[in-house]
Amino acid sequence: MQAVTASVRRGLIPAYVYNDAQIYELERDRVFSRAWTFLAHESEIPGPDDFVVRHILDDSFLVTRDQDRRIHVMFNMCVHRGMQVCRAEKGTAKTFRCPYHAWTFKNDGTLAGLPFHVDAYGGDEGFVKEGQALLSAPSVAIRNGMIFASLDPDAPDFDTWLGDFAFYLDFYTAQSPAGMEFRGPQRWRVEANWKIGAENFMGDSYHTPQTHASVVDIRLFGEPKPNKRKEGVLWHAGPGGGTTYKLPTGAGFRSGLGYVGYPDMMIDRMAEVWSPAQQALAGESGFMPSAATLFPNLSFVHNWPQVDADGLIAPFISVRLWQPIGPGETEVHSWFAVAADAPEDFKAASYKAYLMCFGSSGMFEQDDVENWVSITTTARGSMARRLLLNNRMGLNHDGEPIIDQYEGFGAPGTAYQGYGEHNQRHWFSLWADLISQPAPEMEAIAFGVREEQS
Amino acid sequence: MTALSQPTAPIDYMDPRHQRATQFLVEEAHLLDTSQFEAWLELLDPGIRYRMPVRVTAMKGADEAELSTMHHFDEDLYSLRKRVERFQTDTAWTEDPQSRLRHHVSNVRTFVRSEDELVVESAVLLYRSRGDRTAPSMLSAGRTDVLVATVDGLNLRTRDIVIDESVLRTQNLAIFL
Numbered sequence: 300m301q302a303v304t305a306s307v308r309r310g311l312i313p314a315y316v317y318n319d320a321q322i323y324e325l326e327r328d329r330v331f332s333r334a335w336t337f338l339a340h341e342s343e344i345p346g347p348d349d350f351v352v353r354h355i356l357d358d359s360f361l362v363t364r365d366q367d368r369r370i371h372v373m374f375n376m377c378v379h380r381g382m383q384v385c386r387a388e389k390g391t392a393k394t395f396r397c398p399y400h401a402w403t404f405k406n407d408g409t410l411a412g413l414p415f416h417v418d419a420y421g422g423d424e425g426f427v428k429e430g431q432a433l434l435s436a437p438s439v440a441i442r443n444g445m446i447f448a449s450l451d452p453d454a455p456d457f458d459t460w461l462g463d464f465a466f467y468l469d470f471y472t473a474q475s476p477a478g479m480e481f482r483g484p485q486r487w488r489v490e491a492n493w494k495i496g497a498e499n500f501m502g503d504s505y506h507t508p509q510t511h512a513s514v515v516d517i518r519l520f521g522e523p524k525p526n527k528r529k530e531g532v533l534w535h536a537g538p539g540g541g542t543t544y545k546l547p548t549g550a551g552f553r554s555g556l557g558y559v560g561y562p563d564m565m566i567d568r569m570a571e572v573w574s575p576a577q578q579a580l581a582g583e584s585g586f587m588p589s590a591a592t593l594f595p596n597l598s599f600v601h602n603w604p605q606v607d608a609d610g611l612i613a614p615f616i617s618v619r620l621w622q623p624i625g626p627g628e629t630e631v632h633s634w635f636a637v638a639a640d641a642p643e644d645f646k647a648a649s650y651k652a653y654l655m656c657f658g659s660s661g662m663f664e665q666d667d668v669e670n671w672v673s674i675t676t677t678a679r680g681s682m683a684r685r686l687l688l689n690n691r692m693g694l695n696h697d698g699e700p701i702i703d704q705y706e707g708f709g710a711p712g713t714a715y716q717g718y719g720e721h722n723q724r725h726w727f728s729l730w731a732d733l734i735s736q737p738a739p740e741m742e743a744i745a746f747g748v749r750e751e752q753s
Numbered sequence: 754m755t756a757l758s759q760p761t762a763p764i765d766y767m768d769p770r771h772q773r774a775t776q777f778l779v780e781e782a783h784l785l786d787t788s789q790f791e792a793w794l795e796l797l798d799p800g801i802r803y804r805m806p807v808r809v810t811a812m813k814g815a816d817e818a819e820l821s822t823m824h825h826f827d828e829d830l831y832s833l834r835k836r837v838e839r840f841q842t843d844t845a846w847t848e849d850p851q852s853r854l855r856h857h858v859s860n861v862r863t864f865v866r867s868e869d870e871l872v873v874e875s876a877v878l879l880y881r882s883r884g885d886r887t888a889p890s891m892l893s894a895g896r897t898d899v900l901v902a903t904v905d906g907l908n909l910r911t912r913d914i915v916i917d918e919s920v921l922r923t924q925n926l927a928i929f930l
Contacts, residue, residue, distance in 0.1 A: 486919065
């Protein structure tokens with residue numbers, strides 16, 4: 300593994316990492332056993348007793364809101380014999396009753412019912428019922444209404460880990476004091492390795508003029524013309540990074556956001572929640588965020604296509620999770636996100652913009668997935684074990700950047716203007732950091748037994 | 754099926770209106786299988802609504818078997834036309850080489866809503882084969898259409914598609930159902 304991590308740190312990616320069973324096992328044991336992973340947004344479970352079921356690889360989690368509106372993330376496995384206590388993916392329920400033996404858990408996880416406790420176990424003599432609950436996710440954090448979990452009980456503090464990425468996360472998921480509304484997700488499986496989407500959204504502005512030429516040709520979205528795309532700044536900050544477009548409007552918070560289609564009242568609300576520095580990103584520096592990735596597998600996109608024949612421009616935000624299914628298969632979860640108190644006509648136009656561009660039917664996404672499936676299919680073979688893919692754009696042979704960092708971006712992190720694979724290398728360095736550490740040790744937990752027995 | 758107010762029983766299969774509706778669906782499938790997208794657009798009413806909500810795995814009896822606020826398709830004539838225009842560029846990579854498509858249409862039931870409006874239910878199974886390395890994919894769906902009589906024959910005014918998967922097993926929806 301050391302050869303692989305050393306290679307990716309040099310910007311040379313062994314092609315087989317995109318479809319290899321051993322690499323995938325290491326990712327499961329070392330990356331996803333530790334990483335903070337997105338599960339759901341609070342707006343998906345708006346009312347008391349609402350729930351969704353989400354996964355971190357093969358681990359199924361119930362994400363619930365209890366009667367007191369508190370959020371819980373619990374392992375969806377009955378502590379008795381292992382049946383899933385919930386087999387729906389969303390709904391409303393005060394309790395979850397296991398179909399196998401009718402053990403019943405409240406939606407805060409507490410064991411509420413155990414049939415024939417006295418007859419079958421001799422009561423607490425055989426099984427201590429008091430204080431038992433479904434296994435909680437080891438670590439949970441909520442930011443901008445986004446619920447994250449880590450399988451590592453000793454996971455780093457979420458906000459510390461998020462670091463300067465928080466600055467950009469707010470652009471996508473904190474646009475109003477009223478918070479955001481997440482709709483979806485659309486879910487579909489693609490025969491592609493999960494890393495490719497994550498890296499692509501993190502910094503690949505170079506693919507846009509070629510892969511997405513068709514959306515320019517049909518005048519759906521005019522920005523990705525090659526010469527325009529390369530004026531954008533690529534930034535990475537904390538455990539993530541992203542791409543921007545340089546706006547033709549130049550400097551100006553209101554003019555920039557207005558150009559991409561936000562109505563005044565929404566810009567007023569952004570001004571309420573964003574710091575002066577955050578406003579300056581879309582303002583004085585004149586760069587508008589587009590795609591971004593938060594390591595390991597959560598991505599964001601913000602574009603502003605034309606959504607009707609009269610020329611209406613509407614921006615949209617999508618949040619997407621590249622959920623690994625296997626070395627050569629990914630389940631894409633794609634949400635549409637919008638400020639909860641945006642005007643209804645804006646929501647409708649923005650939603651239409653999303654559906655036309657991204658998601659299962661989106662005209663950008665269709666061509667992205669074609670690339671990723673093709674890469675993954677080809678990465679399975681023997682020749683791919685010999686090929687080191689070049690991820691060095693923006694570096695000279697000595698490993699020095701070919702241009703200086705961009706001054707005047709006015710936002711945290713490292714920024715370069717023009718095409719480059721700085722961000723993809725940063726993503727791979729984070730991957731290399733985790734995949735070279737042994738998996739965290741987990742203590743087994745027994746239920747219903749006295750302490751001296753466990 | 755989507756709740757449209759309609760009579761409980763379909764009209765007789767020998768009724769010419771049922772025959773015309775069935776022929777419309779079969780001819781439409783032919784256009785889609787042979788990439789005659791411009792001709793397909795001609796079959797659409799200018800006010801077309803073409804929708805396919807996301808299905809979810811819900812507990813029996815739960816209200817929400819599909820998401821009310823998220824679709825795979827929620828299209829009007831502008832967005833459908835853009836999708837067709839894209840297929841006609843030289844840069845719509847996902848369909849170059851093209852998928853081999855077959856729309857199998859069956860289970861047609863026709864209901865008369867008014868003198869010039871038919872409500873038509875059908876099942877569609879789309880077989881999609883791409884390239885020579887990946888397994889073919891299939892999409893199974895029910896459809897409820899409103900067909901309107903015009904001087905040029907029937908036109909499609911609304912199509913509500915009920916997809917039979919909560920997680921699609923096809924790489925994208927660069928297709929129409």
